[in-house]
Amino acid sequence: MMARLCKVIFVVAVLALSLVACTKQDDTVIRIGAAGPMTGDQSKMGMDLKNAVELAVAEWNEKGGVLGKKIVLLAGDDQADPKQAVSVANKFINQKAVAIVGHWNSSCSIPASKNYNDANIVMVTPATTNPYLTVQGFKKVFRVCGTDDQQGRIAAEYVIKSLHPSKIAIIHDKTAYGQGLADYFKKALGDKVQIVYYGGIIQHDPDYKAVLTTIKEKKPDLYYFGGIYPEAGRLVRQAQEVGMNIPMVTGDGVFDPTFINIAGKAADGTYVTFGKEPAGLSSAKAFLEKYKAKYGESGPYSIYAYDAANIILSAIEKTNSTDGAKVADYISKTTFRGAFGDISFDKNGDVTQAPYVVWQVKDGKFQQIP
Amino acid sequence: MFTQQLINGLALGAVYALIALGYTMVYGILQLINFAHGEVYMIGAYLGIIVLGMLTASGVTAYSLTFSLLLTVLISMAFCALYGAAIERVAYRPLRKASKLAPLISAVGMSIILQNFMMLAQGKEYKNLPPVLPSIGLNILGANVSPAQIFILSSSVLIMIVLHLFVSRTRLGKAMRATSQDRVMAGLVGININQVISITFMIGSALAAVAGVMATLYYGVVHFFMGYLAGIKAFTAAVLGGIGSIPGAMLGGFMLGLIENFGASYISSVYKDAFAFIVLILTLLIRPAGLLGEKSVDKV
Numbered sequence: 001m002m003a004r005l006c007k008v009i010f011v012v013a014v015l016a017l018s019l020v021a022c023t024k025q026d027d028t029v030i031r032i033g034a035a036g037p038m039t040g041d042q043s044k045m046g047m048d049l050k051n052a053v054e055l056a057v058a059e060w061n062e063k064g065g066v067l068g069k070k071i072v073l074l075a076g077d078d079q080a081d082p083k084q085a086v087s088v089a090n091k092f093i094n095q096k097a098v099a100i101v102g103h104w105n106s107s108c109s110i111p112a113s114k115n116y117n118d119a120n121i122v123m124v125t126p127a128t129t130n131p132y133l134t135v136q137g138f139k140k141v142f143r144v145c146g147t148d149d150q151q152g153r154i155a156a157e158y159v160i161k162s163l164h165p166s167k168i169a170i171i172h173d174k175t176a177y178g179q180g181l182a183d184y185f186k187k188a189l190g191d192k193v194q195i196v197y198y199g200g201i202i203q204h205d206p207d208y209k210a211v212l213t214t215i216k217e218k219k220p221d222l223y224y225f226g227g228i229y230p231e232a233g234r235l236v237r238q239a240q241e242v243g244m245n246i247p248m249v250t251g252d253g254v255f256d257p258t259f260i261n262i263a264g265k266a267a268d269g270t271y272v273t274f275g276k277e278p279a280g281l282s283s284a285k286a287f288l289e290k291y292k293a294k295y296g297e298s299g300p301y302s303i304y305a306y307d308a309a310n311i312i313l314s315a316i317e318k319t320n321s322t323d324g325a326k327v328a329d330y331i332s333k334t335t336f337r338g339a340f341g342d343i344s345f346d347k348n349g350d351v352t353q354a355p356y357v358v359w360q361v362k363d364g365k366f367q368q369i370p
Numbered sequence: 371m372f373t374q375q376l377i378n379g380l381a382l383g384a385v386y387a388l389i390a391l392g393y394t395m396v397y398g399i400l401q402l403i404n405f406a407h408g409e410v411y412m413i414g415a416y417l418g419i420i421v422l423g424m425l426t427a428s429g430v431t432a433y434s435l436t437f438s439l440l441l442t443v444l445i446s447m448a449f450c451a452l453y454g455a456a457i458e459r460v461a462y463r464p465l466r467k468a469s470k471l472a473p474l475i476s477a478v479g480m481s482i483i484l485q486n487f488m489m490l491a492q493g494k495e496y497k498n499l500p501p502v503l504p505s506i507g508l509n510i511l512g513a514n515v516s517p518a519q520i521f522i523l524s525s526s527v528l529i530m531i532v533l534h535l536f537v538s539r540t541r542l543g544k545a546m547r548a549t550s551q552d553r554v555m556a557g558l559v560g561i562n563i564n565q566v567i568s569i570t571f572m573i574g575s576a577l578a579a580v581a582g583v584m585a586t587l588y589y590g591v592v593h594f595f596m597g598y599l600a601g602i603k604a605f606t607a608a609v610l611g612g613i614g615s616i617p618g619a620m621l622g623g624f625m626l627g628l629i630e631n632f633g634a635s636y637i638s639s640v641y642k643d644a645f646a647f648i649v650l651i652l653t654l655l656i657r658p659a660g661l662l663g664e665k666s667v668d669k670v
Contacts, residue, residue: 039494040494040495041495041496041593043494043495044495174640199638199639199640200639200640201639201640202639202640202642202643204593204595205642205643206585206588206589206591206596207378207382207589208639209374209378209382209631210375210378210379210630210631210632210633210634210635210639210642211634211635211639213371213374213375213378213635214371214635214636214639216371216374217371230496230591233498233590233591234589234590234591237501237505237590240505240506241505241514241516241518241519242374242378242513242514243374243506243513243514258496258498261498261500262496262498262500262590262591264500264501264590265501266501266505
C-alpha cells in the first residue's frame with residue numbers, strides 16, 4: 001500500500017515538473033530586470049533601486065506599456081556577491097529580459113556586464129561607480145551616475161583646498177568599489193600630502209579598533225575610507241572610542257541615513273562626495289512625491305534607478321525594437337530629460353556630466369556644502 | 371598605543387571567553403561540540419537590541435541607564451537559558467545513546483535552523499542600536515577606556531569568578547564535575563544526569579547571552595549571521611585553552627582577543643580573521659590538549 005502510494009506521488013511529481021518545464025515564455029509582455037543587493041546588510045540599496053524601477057514601470061503600464069505590450073518587472077537579488085550577480089544575470093537571460101537596471105555594487109556589475117553584453121541585453125546601472133565597468137568596450141553597458149576617478153579627484157581637490165591636511169590615512173574595504181575609490185583618491189592627492197597609512201579592512205567584521213588605533217598613532221589630520229555605510233558607521237563610532245577625533249572623508253557608498261543611525265553623534269563632521277541634492281530640482285519633484293507616497297522616503301540612488309528605467313523604456317519605444325544593439329545605439333546618441341536633469345552619454349557609456357559635490361554630516365543630517 | 375591595543379584586545383577577548391565557556395562546559399559533560407552555541411550568542415545580541423530598544427522607547431534608559439542595562443542582560447540571559455535547555459532537549463537528548471557523530475550533525479542542523487529562524491523573524495538587514503553609552507571614558511596611560519569596555523571587562527571578570535565558585539563550591543557544581551568525569555557512575559550514585567546536563571546548557575547559554583548583549587552595546591550592530599564567525603572563534607578559544615577546562619576557556623578567550631588585535635595592528639588588518647584560525651591549527655598541531663587541558667585518556 002505504502003509503496004504504491006509512493007509510486008503515485010512520484011509520478012505526479014514528475015508530471016508536475018515536466019509541466020513547469022514546458023510552460024512557454026509568452027511574448028506578449030516586455031521584461032525588464034532590476035538587480036541589486038536585496039538581502040543582506042546592503043539590502044536597503046537594492047530595495048531602493050527595485051522600488052524606483054517598479055515605479056517607472058507602473059507609470060509606463062498606466063500609459064499602455066511599450067510597443068503595445070505590458071511591461072513586467074523581474075527582480076534579481078545579487079546579495080552584493082559577484083558570484084550571485086552572475087547567476088542573476090544568467091537567470092535574467094533565460095527569462096528573456098530585454099534590458100536591466102542594475103547592479104548596484106561595482107564588484108557585481110563588472111562580472112555581470114559581460115553576460116548581458118554577450119546576450120545582447122542593455123544594462124544601465126544607476127550606482128556602479130568603478131571606472132572599469134565602461135572601459136571594457138561593451139557597447140550595451142551604460143551608467144547614469146558618475147565614476148570613482150571623478151569622485152576621488154573631487155574629494156582630493158576639496159580636501160587639499162579646504163581642509164589643508166599635512167598627513168592623511170587611507171583605508172578601504174577590499175572590494176572593487178572601495179579599493180578602487182581609495183586608489184583614485186590616493187592618485188589624485190599626488191605628492192601634495194603625506195600618506196601615513198594605506199590598508200584594507202575586512203567587510204562584516206564588527207571590530208575595527210585595532211586598525212584605528214594604529215592609524216591614530218600616526219597622527220593624520222583626516223582619514224579617507226573607500227567603502228559602504230555599514231563599515232563606515234562602525235569605523236567612525238569606534239574611531240571616537242579609541243580617542244581619534246579627526247574627520248572621515250568618504251564616497252557615495254556611505255551616503256545613507258543608516259550610516260548616521262549606526263554611528264550616532266560620531267557621524268557628525270564626516271565629509272561625503274555625492275550627487276547634488278535632488279530635492280532642489282524641479283524635474284525631480286514629481287518623482288520624489290510619488291515615491292514617498294508609495295514606498296516612503298526615497299534612497300540616495302532611487303532617482304538614478306528611476307531615470308535608468310525611463311531611459312531604457314523610452315529607447316525601446318523610440319527604436320520600436322527590443323533588440324539590444326539597436327536600443328543601445330539609440331541610448332548612446334540621445335539626450336534624455338530625466339528626473340535628475342538632462343542625461344547624455346559619451347562613447348564609453350558614461351554620463352557626460354558627473355556632478356559630484358561635497359556633503360557633510362551636521363546635526364545628524366547630510367548637508368550639501370555650498 | 372600599546373595600552374590601547376591591549377584594552378581593545380581584552381574587551382574583544384572577554385566576549386570570546388564568555389562564549390567559549392559555553393562550548394567548554396558542554397564538551398566537558400557530553401564530549402559534544404555544540405555548534406549551535408554561536409547562534410545562542412546571536413539570539414542574545416538580538417534580545418539585547420530589542421529589550422534595550424524597548425526600554426529606551428519607554429524612557430527607562432533615560433531615567434536609569436544602569437538599571438536598564440542590568441534588566442537587559444537579565445532578560446536576555448533568561449531567554450537564552452531557555453533556548454539552551456530547549457536545544458539540548460530537542461536536538462541532543464534523543465541522540466545521547468547514538469554514535470558520537472549523530473549529535474554533532476544535529477548540532478550543525480540546529481545552528482542552521484536557528485540562523486534561518488532569526489532571519490525570518492527579524493529580517494535580513496543589519497539591525498543597529500545608536501550608541502547608548504558615551505564614547506569617552508577613563509584615560510589610562512594615554513588610552514581611552516570607553517564605558518562599554520569597562521562594562522564588558524568588569525562584568526565578564528565578575529561572571530567568571532561567580533562561575534568558578536559555583537562549579538567548585540556548590541553541590542550542583544560538584545554534581546556537574548562528577549557527571550563530566552563519569553556519567554554512568556554519577557547516575558548510579560544518585561545524581562540526576564538529565565537535570566545536570568540541562569543546567570549546564572542553561573548556564574552556558576546564559577553566558578553567551580551576556581556576550582551577545584555586550585557585543586550589541588559595544589558595536590551597535592547585530593545580524594542573523596553574526597553567531598557563525600563568533601562561534602567558530604570562541605570554539606578556537608576553547609581549544610586553545612584546552613577544551614573541557616573552564617579556566618582554559620577564559621584564558622583562551624582573552625588570548626585570542628589579544629592575538630587578533632595585535633596581529634591586526636602590527637602585522638595586517640586584512641588578515642585579522644586568519645589569525646584565529648592560524649592559532650587553531652597551531653594548537654591542534656603542537657598541543658592538541660590545549661594550554662590548560664589534561665591529556666585525555668580514551669574512555670573505551
